[in-house]
Amino acid sequence: MLVFLLKSTACLAIFLAFYKLVLEKESVHNFKRFFLLSALITSFLIPNIVFTEYIEIAKNTVSQNLANTSGTPEINTNQLVAEESAFNWEIMLWSIYVLGVIAFGIRFIRHLTQIWSRIRLNPKFKENFITRVLLKQSMPPHTFFNYIFLNKEQFEEQNIPQEVILHEETHAKQRHSLDILFIEIAQVLLWFNPIIYLFKSSIKLNHEFLADRAVIIKNNNRSQYQNTILSYLSHDSFNKNQSIGIANAINYSSIKKRFTVMKTNTSKKSFVFRSMLLLPLMALLLFGFSEHREIAREIPTDHIITMDILGIETVQIQDEVVHFNEVAQVLNQEHLSTYDPKKTKVEINVIQPVYLNTINNLSKKIRTTGIDLIEVFANEVIMEESQFQENVPITPTTTVLNAKQMTVEGIDKAQKELVQPFPESLPQNAGQKTINPINIKINKSGQILFQKDLVPLNDLKGTLSKINDHLSFDERKKTLRSVIEVDQNTPKNIIDQVDQILAEHGSATINIVGPKVLYQESATREEMKEYNALAKKYNAMDRNHIIIKKKEVMRLKVIYGKMSKKQREDAEPFPNFPPAPPAPDATKPPMPPSVVKNVKAIKPVAPPSPPAPKSPLEHVKEMAAKGAAFTLNGKEISAKKAIEVIQNNDKINIDTRGSKDKIPTVKLSVDPIEIDN
Template identity: 35%
Template sequence: MLIYLLKFSACLAIFMVFYKLLFEKSSVHKFKRFYLLATLVLALVIPSLTFIEYIEPVIDKEHNSFVVSDSDMVETIPEVIEVNYTPIILWSLYGLGIFVFLLKFCINLNTIISRIKNNPKLKTGSFIHVLVSNLKTPHTFFNYIFFNKHKFEQNDIPKEVLIHEQTHAKQKHSIDVLLLELLQIIFWFNPLIYLLKRDVKLNHEFLADRAVLQNGIEPSTYQTILLAFSSKAEHQELANAINYSSIKKRFTVMNTHTSKRSIWLRSLLILPVLALLFYGFTESEQLEIEIIPPEIIELYLNEDGELLLENKIITYEDIEELYRPDLKLQVTIKVFQDADVKIAKDVSKKLKEIGIKKMTVCTSRISEFQNDSQEEATPKQVAEYNILAKKINAQSKNNPIIKLKDIERINYLYKLMSTTQKESAQPFPNFPPQPPAPTPPVKVIKNEITWILLNSKGQFSVNDKSGSLKSVEAKFKSVWNDKNKSKNIVFRHENNSPSDMVNKVNTLIDLYNLDNISDTLPPPPPGNQTQQNQPTGKEVTAYNAYAKAIKQQTIDIGQGKLIPPVSEKDLVNFTNIYKRMTDKQRNNAESFPDALPPPIPEDATQEQRAKMKSAINDFEKTYKRKVHQAKTDNDEMISVIVNDDVYEQTQDKNKVKTGFQKINGTLHYYVSINAAIKYYNRQGFEVNKTGVKISKRQVNASDVLPGQYITKVYSDSKVVSEFKDNEPNTYKDKIDIPSPPRPISRLDHIIAMAKKDATFFYEGQKVSSDSAIQLVKKHDELNLFTKDLATNKPRVFLTKDTTIPADTEILPKSNK
């Protein structure tokens, strides 16, 4: 009993320390009420649990025996037994304590019941108001709420106090108090029960306080009322009264709000505490499994060869009926002294055929029955052996075909057979020697050998990834440092590859002690594509989706095309797929889309730089986009397109403007609809003008612009805002807004209009396209206005007048 009380107290103390540290000052009062009551139950239950482990019994084969003779008699002296009064005193004190606390409980309960019976009552809804004269503090007992009669009749009781006491009644707080009072009677000596009761009552006050505040009462007003009642507080044992002993703690908790995430994290910490308590305060007990000994039947074999069980003849069918429900059945056969040995052996064989595995033969002629105790094959097994042996012996000795499972089976059967059975059975086959086990195949690890390819433009490929001389050296160094990697590499280059780059790679191969096995590999098969190297259906489908997306985002701007930025990874990957396509695959696939020119490596030669710079210039001239060189985090050069930080796109139909605006040094995307501006940050949340987040969650892609579904917005090839893909199955074409094109020059605009057979006017007079071009070149002060741009016959006006005609497209004068 003492051990149980100590374990109960330890469990309850751990739970209460955990509550004080993590939960007492939190705002989850309902959870705390459940926690406090549950911990009391667990503290009572855990020490009483016993986990039973069943073990096999240990049989001690050595028995010590002793004999006491009649002569070994010892005279014994009567033992004086001393009485231990300590347990009697302790139990008497415990019983006295129970009596005192039980008496106190009954007196308090009788006081409350007397108040209910002897005072006027007023029922309001589900509550019964008991009006007591000279009552200082309101309190509650189940649905009975006790008020001062005079104040109640004068309506002097504040509304906040009514709500507070009604909450106690509604949430049945009296049940918790009664439960703790009863446990206090039993564990009156344990101080933890008093502390637990105090915490439970304080949490009741927290619950009632929150109910008052949830009714719209200002905290300051409510706190003033609590302070006004504090000087009149009186203690109520069984009732829930307004408790003022910890008024400061209640005020603090009123202003506390604990997040759900914090509560979840704290609650998860309960699990290791529970595991620790179950491990440390429960009992474990080992019980031996009761082994039921197998049933043993004793048979007697008489002189007539009959088996007797309890002096009655028993047949083999009867024995089989006994064996079926009990497969562990054992048989003991007592043999008649002059019994025939053959008959006894025949009985043993028949019992084995039934399935009985353990038999004991009792006879004085043990030497004659020795062979009977040996294991031998059953007639069925002998018959199976004879069939297999006959089949194998009938085959040709030069080229026999024998299954491995037949060899294993016939060896097993032959070992079971007795000497007599072997003599009368088919001769054991003479098997040919088995061939040696095949040498295990050499495991080939894909990409174990490093491949370095160099093209005529001085561009490297390291294991199918674009690289530079620096990345080649880094790869060689990693291969040299890794003992598990092969030191064989393959370095191949085109005939017209830069000779200095080839020499540098060969120098690195020698420096890191690597072997170039390029010459030992077979040459590739003729033709551009092979069946093995051609892309799969999935790769072709992915390429088509990529090419189609690039083309859809490519914008025709008259003199050229505005293409979206393309990542180097996608460009390399899909270029490789397109190159590996067969002619048939290319005919059925999307044509290769426009893409950025490759970047100029840092270690490129002057000749390479000139060629690659020429390609970049051609791209810029064709697509009207400025290409810049940039470094990635891996120090690899890439080509990017840089645009203005701020741009506007006007949609007259919905009066929508979109653009970019820097807030606190960070670029934000903004949308103006009917002069109402919304700003969005990188994560797609709406923010105010100062950059403070005002939306609780990421904005949906369908809510950014009317009638459009926008997932990403770019500037300078970088994502500025990314919105939630809220309807991925509804919108097949998702719009990622790229940066806008730079405005074209006035001269390029005149040339583009000339190609569209436009009509040109200078100060109201019709002029030719050549004249218009010359006028623009000579006079920077001219303004250009274009009308009917959407038709087949646009008109272009060159004038010094600044008045804009109706329905015109204006090109700013600053764009030369």
Template identity: 35%
Template structure:
């Protein structure tokens, strides 16, 4: 993060120097406005740009595997210093938070001040701007579409027309957007001095833009300059200063503004400076962006890949090999294995250049190693004894573990106790696991939805079966009735007739039971009363008429409350507000 901030400040400085030298004195104010805003944003984007370069893997034939290595490391100071004990990231974090709170409070204080001025004073809307008339003797200033003016001078026509045109230009071109962006970035990065200079240049260029708009209507530049000098008062400006985030009509940089009024910039100069801006951006991208080299994956023959699979078991026994030698390729591991097999066993047993076990490499640690271990152990024991966050370096912990394993029992008893480090935090969940969990959750939701649809289909099937059964029973009843009529016509005996009646009664009872199982349909909703309709139409902004006379919605509701026998006719056309007519009948 610190490197990113340094690069961002450097980019901002380069953009600002280029602006002051090549653009500020030129009469191309619209181009300068977009340059300042673009440079401000690009200063935060360029350091975060990463260019990736894919490189070919290094050939194993070009590698030289050393036969020996030295375990000697740089001996650090034996006594820990106060600088090591101070937790600098936490200290700088608190300093940043304090500055953020201070500048954030200042930002919102100014914003509330402006909003109160707008709320508590008389407002006069003219064209696309709103003039706020204030009792205090303050210079005219603009915030978005609001122009703040002294009430007495405005009512007596004491404010020149050129000054009003100047402030209306600020409002029409939305200069307050640029100032608010600079103010907000100043709150977040209050420690960056170039943000203050950027904000000053942005506000000065706004004055150039407003002056240019005035001179398009005021052809005489000399008269406009005299108006500025006669209207502005340094004493009044210092006594009644306007809010910093507003575009104020003030006395500052008046000399630069007079020079710019007489300056003319040719089209060739504009094109040339545009090319220089692009060249500057390309140069900053090359100098301050991040370059990342990624080695391409190297493919190997199948026979060589099978041979490599047996190599790590033998090479992993050499625990004393440094980390940079352990990260080897398949071809390098084969060469290392061959070289190790050629070393005589008697020599390799006592040879420190290629030990099998670092703890048996020598009879105890050297004095330099013990001094280094004691220094690191004291440092971390002191940190662990104090409550709070500590910073543990893996390289130093690995070094202590290595020396502690080499030390003899006597040396361990006389040395500093090995620090009791806390358990490392659990690694964050890999993105793949998170994706798997999301997919699993989606599958569960899909299963629930499928089960619900299956249940609904089963219920519908049961309902259809019951309806078919009822239809079948009704058909059977009709058939039996036809048989009864036929038997009566043929003069059958009463005994047979009673038998048929019993069968019909049984079937009818069965039909009634099946009908009882079918749930009754829900009751229809109660229709809305005219009063409820009137309240609903009033919420939609309807127009009400009572016996042909237009009335308000409150009057319509009151009439409907008193007389519930009235009727309503509602008309809606082309998406307009509805028209409601109330009368005794239609």
């Protein structure tokens, strides 16, 4: 409402300034009457005009919402809500407005009542369509609709000049009272707006211009008419204060302007020029004070790519963990070769608090591939105060951000009230419930922070059972995401125990995020390039003249063992090496010595057979039961992870070291293990 009033007041002021500067002193009085009334109405219509622009965005998305998180969720002063003022200013302002409307409404009704009383209580006679009301009071002649009020004594003695009667008859014939009633009602409703009073003055003055011109055209004696007007102004017997405000009176002020306009004769050329100036004026007002609205129009998407932000510059695309700088290359090679980038949508999921700059950096990398449709789903997003915007326009390259909470660093209290959690951007069924992701932080002392509360390790399982209790175990295995944020010096046994608890809770994915990746689950980009180059080299060789280097073959096997299923499908086929040539015939051994007869051989006692060797899986489980420490390719891993590695690859190399006094160490490696002497 406040914005509407400010816009309409600005339009009124601009229209009035144009009238005062360009039109008021011209003799085009009928046009000026139309302009003033139209300007009054138009000033309240322009702020309600809405220009709509349709923007194409991805299906099932809404307008962009931006949000942010703080780096220290334990104490986040930016999330404090400003205290509501105990005094309600809105009620007070509305009360003042209503009182003003009542006061001005009573004044308006009182004036109408006075007019009606004078018509009813005084003698009157009708001549043609005009009714003349003869008053006993000494009042100047005035008109209300087709009633002309004249002093009875002056009229009977014929002391009222004919020019004055003609002046008042013009007011009646041209229905000037309709304009007065319109502006009076506007004044009652908008009594607080000073521009309304200036409009009222200009409208009434223009009525006098119209009546003055009618008198001069008929009598053609301007000087005599001017003297008549002056005589009415200087007559002491007339009490001007008794003149009714809603009537047209001959002694209306601004005599100097009336006399000046009487001498003016506007040419047709000047009138056309001044009228044409209204076109740029209207364009300026429409552009500056109307409303511009952008409506999202859904466009279909042929392919959706899902990403998970793991760290500041690390993202997981399906099963592959890559750096932000490698995102465009991965998208081009693995997705956009068969799909149109303009009809491809990227959905980015982030559980831990994320800064807006991180999202913007990733979006820039994605858009270099030609993909415009990007939607982010986040729990909390953090932005600086300078980045906060309201009513962000939707464009084809808008990153649609759905955030449950937005934190603006350095925001003031007035803005803080506007920064509320965003509504869900995707439609939900009536029975659908929110799935709360799990975010756990473990510091270097092994303390566990869950939902901004310190939770003992022994109580973590019970605390997790209260989260997402509307989901079954099978549903959690399909949808629940968990993130463990660790410090560089976080105890490994605490990480392993928390990881085990989350797995037992039914978490679908468990991402351990810290200053460095704890273990590698797939081949890196550099290793993939090395493998493809070697595999392509051997696949191109003639099998009859192939030269095989053992070092390169071993390297191919090592990298191939690290690859995920997706990487193996996209990589060069593993070379089909020919079988090794048969070993050369060995030289014949020398003849054994002759057997000496009658000598009994001593039959030795055979030692007991050694027990069957344990399988790698049984060995690792036994070491896990003893509390052994495990490493994979030189990186520490949990016992659970070691068991998973053995189950997936029973050809992995194992080296176990230990003593009675020390915890055993089990080294797992896809590369051959070198044993130091």
